[in-house]
Amino acid sequence: MRFRYIFHITLLFLLFTGSILLRDRNIDKPLGRHHEWITAHTLVTLSIWEKEGLITHHFSPIYTFSGKANANLELLGGVKDQNGRCYYTSYPPFAFLLPYFIFHPLGITPNVMSLQVLGLIIHFICAFGVFLLLYQLYGKHIGKETFLPAFIAFTLYCYSYGNLWFHMNLWFCDILMQAFFIYGTLLYCKIRRGTGTRIHHILLGLVAFLAVYTEWLGLLMVMVFAISEGIRALRKKTNYRLFIVLCGAAFLALTLTLWQYSSINGLSAFLEAAKAKYLIRSGYQNRSISEYGFNILNPASYEKMDGNYNGNYLTLINLLGILGILFIAISIYRRKYFMNQEEGSLLFYIILPVVLHHLIFFNFNIVHDFSTLKTVFFLITLLAIFSQRILLFFSSLPVKVSWIGSVGLTIIISIKCFESAVLYKKNYVANSIIPPYVVLGQAIRTQAPADVLVIINGELCPEMMYYSGRNMGWALDTTGARDFLSRGGYSKAIFFDIKNGVLKGVYPL
Secondary structure, three states: OHHHHHHHHHHHHHHHHHHHHHOHHHOOOOOOOOOOHHHHHHHHHHHHHHHHOOHHHOOOOEOOOOOHHHOOOOOOOOEEOOOOOEEOOOOOOHHHHHHHHHHHHHOOOOOHHHHHHHHHHHHHHHHHHHHHHHHHHOOOOOOOOOOHHHHHHHHHHHHOHHHHHHHHHOOOHHHHHHHHHHHHHHHHHHHHOOOOOHHHHHHHHHHHHHHHOOOHHHHHHHHHHHHHHHHHHHHHOOOOHHHHHHHHHHHHHHHHHHHHHHHHHOHHHHHHHHHHHHHHHHOOOOOOOOHHHOOOOOHHHHHHHHHHHHHHHHHHHHHHHHHHHHHHHHHHHHOOOOOOHHHHHHHHHHHHHHHHHHHHOHHHHHHOHHHHHHHHHHHHHHHHHHHHHHHHHHHOOOHHHHHHHHHHHHHHHHHHHHHHHHHHHHHOOOOOOOOOHHHHHHHHHHHOOOOOEEEEOOOOOHHHHHHHOOOOEEOOOHHHHHHHHHHHOOOOEEEEEEEOOEEEEEEEO
16 A cells, blocks of 8 residues: 555656656746736736835735836736835735745745746646545545546646646736635535544635635635535534634635725725726626727627637547547436536536636636636546546446556547647747847846836836836837826936837937
8 A cells, every 4th residue: 555655646746747847948938928927917026025025015916116216107907005106906915925925934036937936836736636636536545546537637737738838837816726726625525525624624714715815716616615505504404613614714814805905095995996997807898998898798708718718728628528428428328317416516616616707707707818727627627527437337348348448548638638738839939939028128127227217118018017127107209208207297217119029229308
């Protein structure tokens, strides 16, 4: 048993190491590719905290650098304090706080590579959580038996095309939330099965608190668990301990978030900013308000959503079609529904929070394709359940052909993982960053004094903010830049003329 346990863990590490080797050429490369602006956004906040401290900024995600030349220049939305410095309040702050609490005590500089390493650790934690969930679902024990569906789930989570990119090159609330989503589901299902102890209740309370303190999917997850537990308690007249734990954790996280963001510039300023941001992100407003015009009535929204899922998880969707057809064929052959209640309940707990998130934040899920990461937990769990049922069917056949299921599934999964690897290597080339934000940002850093307003006519983006260490305004040309200067009440500025990603000229104003 001990040898098999060591073998299982070693195999998991080897599988994950393979996914790191596949991504090695994208480690510690300049930011600027697919959605890496959210990583830059995090690094802007971390770099400011590192210089100025957390307490100064209410433990809240600031994105305005110090100095009057950076004040009152908004890019990412949020709440502005009395000094014209802006804070990002669209999410609770824990995804920003966690790397700070890890890096600062260890003396690690918050940079691209340190965040990527943290992202890889979270990737393994998530994959291992799905692995544990499958062992738990079927009452298996690591070390006692080799449970192929759990290894399939782990492998798919490691090598799915979207995960290879999102879990290393992007760091934001949505990425960290995956760990809380997976382990929250793992703990809740364990308690529901009656195998949970007091420590599992405590851990679930902690995970629920951190999930709500990280991302709104966490609140939806806890709501689903709490409502389910409340109904269960009413029907079976059991105690409300777990219901109270879940509600208490959510209440504490929301109260803490509200207190933090209200301390920036008052409660009304935070609520006004939150309302304005939600109107943009909801997808229930007209096209002029919904970002890029994507709302629930726009047919292009659904085309974009389809493109998001196919673009990031087509290999998983194709695999779901293959195994789903086999699953249905076996169910028809056996003349019964080939899925038990516990499997169905697990899938319900995983998919309902995601569906609610898509409905409540429709526009957000259309605009940001990394939001598809929320659904991959459901897709892989469903694939693992299909795999288990297919293996059970083949194991009931004569011994001479019973091996076909295991070998066949292993081959199919290997092919799909290889397809993901090919797509990743084809589409994420390390030198494909146009424009070169690091070069432009460093040019601004070296040529613009700290007390001089920076105005550009290039793209305003977090990558430029991070590499330049500056906030900046935008104008089409020097005439517009002078108007910007006079309207804002600034004393002097430098205009950076950027065309097609190339710095054409620098003009003091």
